[in-house]
Amino acid sequence: MITVPGKVVLGTLPFGSVVDERTSRVLIDQALAGGIASFDVSHLYGDGKAMRLLSNAIRGVPETNIWCSIGLERVTDPKGVFSVRLSTMPGHEVVRMAESALDSLKQSRLSVLNIHGFDPDTSLDSTFEGIRHLKEMGLVENVSYSNLSKTQAEKILKKDREKLIDMVQLHGNVVERKLLQSVGAKFTRDGRQVACFRPFARGLFTREYSRANKRPSMSRSVRGWRLDSYLNEAFLKELESLKQELDRQEITATHFGLSWLLNEGPADCAVIGVRDESQLSSSLAWVRQAGLTPSHSEMENLVGPTLREMANNLPKDHFER
Secondary structure, eight states, X not given: OOOOSOSEEEEOTTBTTTBOHHHHHHHHHHXXXXXXXXXXXXXXXXXXXXXXXXXXXXXXXXXXEEEEEESEEEEEOTTOOEEEEEXXXXXXXXHHHHHHHHHHHTOSOEEEXXXXXXXXXXXXXXXXXXXXXXXXXXXXXXXXXXXXXXXXXHHHHHHOTTOOOOEEXXXXXXXXXXXXXXXXXXXXXXXXXXXXXXXXXXXXXXXXXXXXXXXXXXXXXXXXXXXXXXXXXHHHHHHHHHHHHHHHTTOOHHHHHXXXXXXXXXXXXXXXXXXSHHHHHHHHHHHHHGXXXXXHHHXXXXXXXXXXXXXXXXXXXXXXX
């Protein structure tokens, strides 16, 4: 199995937009000082500013690892809310976009190149040809796919005899388990790695999301339907019981989420999103204490059977079909 650097990766999607440029730089510097040296970026993040901010922040800093996503197009809905649309590409376009990212970041190598979508009409052989070239040239160390359905994951694993694809990136946490149990498990069984974004379900734990406040203005949930499945009284009641138990044992939601995922849990890496220093500080505390934090099984034992059953039986989304 490959070793992707860093169990915790700092995502930069809001940097330079929702998070202003000064605060974004502070957060990157704070992450570096606290032991996070891996950063997820794309040419679209932060309205196009995140790459420049990250490039300037890590200049001259040794042993940083860049995870770069390609295959996204900017979309703005009628209310002006930023979103992305997935677009896949043949091999020559994979190479072009990877080289463009390296140039923008002023880096010689990407730790992870993430292909952000899957198009059944794009030849996998063509995509693999581009990936093979990037790896042979030493421009890309690892390659991942995100937003894969079970069917798409099976197709890639069957076709990719050379193991050019090293990892899958999924939304996954103690509440959103189903892709971890299906797509994630397929990659793990095949000796590949699993990374998770949205690892905390933080808004549910803090009640930032509630039946009265389904769409917080700063949340990406404004563009999704999945949250509606969680905002019922029975689910929130069970989640509140879990939160009370964590509080009683003085376990933060961040430590719970990362330990559940990463300490012998279903994932190898977690891409965290933060908006301020307090959110990042709790993740840095976990990074410093990872060897001392509870295991996945200990964290799972805190989850009541009713909540576990509800999480495992939430409605399927299109990635699970």
